[in-house]
Amino acid sequence: MTAPTRPATPIDPLTTERYLGLVADGDELAATRLITELLDHGVPAERIIVDLIGATQRRVGELWAANEWSVAREHAATAVSERAVATVAARTSPYPSRGRITLACVDGEWHGLPARMLAELLRLGGWRVDFLGASVPGRHLITHLHQTGPDAVALSCTIPTRLPRAHAAIAACRAAGVPVIAGGRGFGPGGRYAARLGAHAWAGSGEEAVARLATDWPPRHVIDLPTAEAQSHLGDEEYTHLLRCRPQLITTAMERLSAAYPTAHHYDAAQLESTVEDIGHIVDFLAAALYVGEQEIFTDFIEWTNGVLTSRGVPVTALRTGLRLIRDQLIDFPAAIAMLDAALVELL
CATH class of the missing domain: 3.40.50.280 (Cobalamin-binding domain)
Incomplete structure (x- = not known):
């Protein structure tokens, strides 16, 4: 005689909130215990991976983007979720x-x-x-x-x-x-x-x-x-030039930053380092957009970046300045100019 099949138990919102709290606290032990409890109660492993761990990681990303969590806290939460996935794997073979x-x-x-x-x-x-x-x-x-x-x-x-x-x-x-x-x-x-x-x-x-x-x-x-x-545009001349000149584009933009954006005169070392990273990301996403031939790649990135910077108290003027500092160095590259101009329009 076989035992009756136990119906799968769904993951309720309270469980999701509990798990988010555990990863927020970096409590790996409690998080893995929760995963084990869910498996013992018949929750399918697929649902734990998708509806609990995956959904929570998306929430973690949103909290970082909104400046409610630090990078360190996000990394710690991700490490807990990696362990949670390993727990699912160990219990299912x-x-x-x-x-x-x-x-x-x-x-x-x-x-x-x-x-x-x-x-x-x-x-x-x-x-x-x-x-x-x-x-x-x-x-x-x-x-x-x-x-x-x-x-x-x-x-x-x-x-x-x-x-x-x-x-x-x-x-x-x-x-x-x-x-x-x-x-x-x-x-x-x-x-x-x-x-x-x-x-x-x-x-x-x-x-x-x-x-x-x-x-x-x-x-x-x-x-x-x-x-x-x-595929004719993939890796074309403008993309190749941008890739080759990336270090100089960033260096020149930083050299001209204070004149174009006087607030930068008062930046401390950490703010200057973040600015270098942001300008580097601008160049990288512009290069990717040129490679594929898709304006949307660059425009979406600029829109997302604006939201992140705004949550950190950085005015949109700073981002517009960064775009112009890159644009001024690419006057002989029409596709890149068109993409930068479209992004500037989005920030009006």
Whole structure:
């Protein structure tokens, strides 16, 4: 006689708030105990990963952006959630019944937790997963593919500035004959940049990736690369110039900052360091937008940056000044100028 199947227990809002409080306090022990309790009470592992850990991490990011949490607190919370995912993995060990997948974050992408959660969802879905972690250099990824012969590669990219490296990794995977499914917000709304860079498919969430791979993956035939016209702008002259001149663009902007924005005369060392980082991010997102040929990449970043800076008491004038200081150095590059001008209009 078999025991009756116990219905799955959903995760209620109070549990979510409790877990947020634990990660906010950096209480790894209590957080992992909560995960164990949920599993013991029949909450599906998938729901813990997606509805509790994933949802909480999005909230953590929002709290940092709103200047309610420091970077250190955000990092500590993420470390607790990484341990929570490991706890789920330790309590669930389904036998691989589908095939083998290599999962990696593209070179320079250090947000490894979303990919780690996907790895566990794929394992729960019956796949054998080689999770290579954050920021995997392309050459090492390809070496691994030749050594293991997976059925597919899953590439994670959460920040658009990593798209050029994502493109290189996708091209190398295709050359090795391994189909690629891309994921992460870095590939744009609806994954619009993934196909342009040569990926075979894109998934908007971990659950979507699992469903896609379970139903019609890997494809029987490797699809054709995007047309030459669709890829003609990738790595063009303006992008190459911006990449090569990045250090000088930042240095010159900082040299001219006080004259263009007198408040900067009173910046302390920490504020100056933050300003250098902000100008560097502006250049990097402009380069990514030029690489893909998408204004939206840059405009969305500037809008997000404005919100973050405003929450920290930095007026929009400071951001507009930074954009102009970069613009003044790129007068011979019409695509870059057009993108900077569009962003300046958004800040009016």
